[in-house]
């Protein structure tokens with residue numbers, strides 16, 4: 001990838017990082033806000049529990065996205081940005097355009113998601129709402 005494109009994607013990734021960092025601190029505040037108070041009525045408490053679970057999912061997503069972003073920035077520095085971490089092929093630019101911090105080509109991403117789904121199925125999780 002030439003320097004100009006690399007700079008272009010670096011800028012996009014940094015913008016994304018700012019966006020996610022802001023979202024993360026926003027969600028953290030919201031999460032604090034869902035801490036049940038002793039005096040909360042039953043309905044209020046169960047609403048808070050639901051909110052809390054939902055926001056905790058968002059926090060996990062933010063955190064995962066940030067770790068991808070940091071990984072992508074590292075790869076820009078060591079010159080491997082734009083190559084799939086799994087198969088080593090070039091990630092198509094239209095894909096980087098949409099998800100500049102992506103670490104995998106579409107095929108490997110799908111494989112990876114399937115693996116994660118499988119992991120989630122085999123570990124007990126709370127049922128969906």
Ligand SMILES: [Zn+2]
Nearest residue numbers: 084087105108
């Ligand atoms: Zn791949």
